[in-house]
Amino acid sequence: MTSRCPCTSGLPLEACCGPVLAEHGAATTAEQLMRSRFTAFAVGDAAHLLRTWHPSTRPSTLELDDETRWLRLDVERTEPALVEFIAYYRRPEGRGRQHEVSRFVHEDERWFYLDGVSV
Template sequence: MFANPCPCGSGSTYDACCGVLHRGAAHAASPEELMRSRFAAYALGETDYLFRTWHPRTRPDDLTSDAGVTWTRLEVLDASQDQVEFVAHYDSPAGAGTLHERSVFERRGGRWVYVTGTETG
């Protein structure tokens, strides 16, 4: 497994943080924890996890990793009862960039799922 720092920026190791969520050994306890684990999944190419944690009403039929995009850092700006605002940093063939989004989450079957996001800034 991974003893490396978790890509979500928590300061914990991947195994002690998002790794347990990606493996299905635990479920996210909050929208922020789910959003952090989804960022880590994008960073590590864990598309199965992204699919499982996306609301069936809004998720695409097929998820693929963005070729050439490397997600490098996450900043959580605000987290409320069912929304998280964040800035995700990435490198791509076109250069470095950011995604500033406010994501909406919902409890479904006792688990948090991602519903939609609105880019801001």
């Protein structure tokens, strides 16, 4: 049975973020990287998050919150190196959302997450 990708693209995981989550997978656009990073949060793949974070802003470690369940990603706007999104989640105390404008950089034929600002 094929599961849908957590990024809510409507595609199967294997045809969407799965290849990008693979250790040597690379996103071809900033939006594709954003979607793969959301999926990494949803499936608990901290290694992918660190690997795709630009070295100039990347933390040395990353702890994911096991109590947060990421439910849906809505991409509101994309530009070549910018993605505005709303990510919906559920925690024990209730539902919430993260509205952010994220910046990306393309170096050495790879996209990296640079930083984000909450909206």
